[in-house]
Amino acid sequence: MKLKQLEGLVGDLQQFSNPKVELEQYPTGPHIASRMLFTAENSFGDVSNKVVADFGCGCGTLGAAAALLGAEHVIGIDVDSQALEIASLNAEDLELDIDYIQCDIRNLVWKGQAVDTIVMNPPFGTRKRGADMDFLFNALKVASEAVYSLHKTSTRDHVRRAALRDFNASGAEVLCELRYDVPQLYKFHKKKEVDIAVDLWRFVPKK
Numbered sequence: 001m002k003l004k005q006l007e008g009l010v011g012d013l014q015q016f017s018n019p020k021v022e023l024e025q026y027p028t029g030p031h032i033a034s035r036m037l038f039t040a041e042n043s044f045g046d047v048s049n050k051v052v053a054d055f056g057c058g059c060g061t062l063g064a065a066a067a068l069l070g071a072e073h074v075i076g077i078d079v080d081s082q083a084l085e086i087a088s089l090n091a092e093d094l095e096l097d098i099d100y101i102q103c104d105i106r107n108l109v110w111k112g113q114a115v116d117t118i119v120m121n122p123p124f125g126t127r128k129r130g131a132d133m134d135f136l137f138n139a140l141k142v143a144s145e146a147v148y149s150l151h152k153t154s155t156r157d158h159v160r161r162a163a164l165r166d167f168n169a170s171g172a173e174v175l176c177e178l179r180y181d182v183p184q185l186y187k188f189h190k191k192k193e194v195d196i197a198v199d200l201w202r203f204v205p206k207k
């Protein structure tokens with residue numbers, strides 16, 4: 001599938017109808033979501049014929065993009081049942097077979113099918129300190145081949161140190177720096193839209 005086609009399909013997905021600020025529910029826009037999965041597939045071969053999990057899947061954008069690129073099986077995990085309902089409807093609309101699990105990532109004990117690749121846009125930890133690191137810690141425990149994740153550029157050194165030193169990653173590479181558009185979703189947002197610098201990371205778990 002071509003990048004533009006993928007971007008168009010994920011751009012049509014329904015997003016949070018009642019976003020919860022405490023869960024940092026911001027959707028990944030179609031531009032970033034499509035490039036993230038397209039890079040994982042075309043530069044590293046981490047998507048097609050792989051088992052892919054979308055941690056903090058929200059309305060399912062990243063997992064849907066993985067399924068559209070030919071993942072063997074996609075599993076979306078989120079703590080919020082309302083988001084998971086929307087994700088299921090999105091998958092149904094695109095005729096994608098995706099499994100959704102309601103679970104707090106911090107309590108995840110993975111006993112399911114072996115997961116090759118994890119894709120995620122975790123909470124950045126602005127509401128619950130360390131939420132981004134909880135996601136990364138658990139993703140590196142579950143994935144066998146690669147973890148793709150977005151983190152604020154301002155946290156780059158911290159993220160690299162934690163991944164390599166504390167979470168047992170054997171590789172941690174920033175693939176690119178992106179401008180992440182945060183739409184005006186919450187009352188405390190003064191501006192219509194702000195953009196923040198985020199890094200797209202690829203982590204390699206230790207075998």
Ligand SMILES: C[S@@+](CC[C@H](N)C(=O)[O-])C[C@H]1O[C@@H](n2cnc3c(N)ncnc32)[C@H](O)[C@@H]1O
Nearest residue numbers: 023026027028056057058078079104105121123
């Ligand atoms: C920044 S949003 C990203 C949503 C979606 N992945 C996307 O790309 O559009 C973060 C997501 O993580 C979920 N989340 C936050 N804390 C969580 C936790 N402890 N366990 C599982 N999901 C969580 C939120 O409900 C939200 O859907």
